[in-house]
Amino acid sequence: DRTTLKDFLAKIEKQYGKARRTWVMDRGVPTEAVLAEMRAAETPVHYLVGAPRGRLTQLEQSFLTRPWSQVREQVQVKLVERDGEVYVLARSHSRRDKERAMRRRRLKQLIKRLKDIRNQKRLTRTKLLMKLGAAQHAAGNAYSILDIHVPKAGQRITAKTFTFTINRQKLR
Structure with a gap:
């Protein structure tokens, strides 16, 4: 969770060394401060984080103008670049049905x-x-x-x- 994430990231780095990793986290887990540290890290830190709903609302107009790209049989995505970040909007018919x-x-x-x-x-x-x-x-x-x-x-x-x-x- 957001209170232990920073310590967890440090522990993994200490245990396994610095490496190019991609961290995948749910929205609400990392704070903006932790993400800023990850962006500023000496070794590049890549991450995929569910964006807070408020951020999606801010990006809504940008997503509307983009075309859908098919990435899998049932999955389509739209990409928006802003402020050095890439935002991915995904839609899956099977997930929607579920x-x-x-x-x-x-x-x-x-x-x-x-x-x-x-x-x-x-x-x-x-x-x-x-x-x-x-x-x-x-x-x-x-x-x-x-x-x-x-x-x-x-x-x-x-x-x-x-x-x-x-x-x-x-x-x-």
């Missing part, structure tokens, strides 16, 4: 959980809100696909006062 399946599975689990909550007897609004918070945590981003309406304070919890529907525009 992520859709995972999102749909979570959505199904969430709907089942919401139905279970709605069918509970003697549920107070406070407990309902707590259970919704737990369901939201478990569902992750799938939670935002549903439009959920909870009863107002003092209203009984029924199928008419506690409703949820799939927002088709958010489903994709």
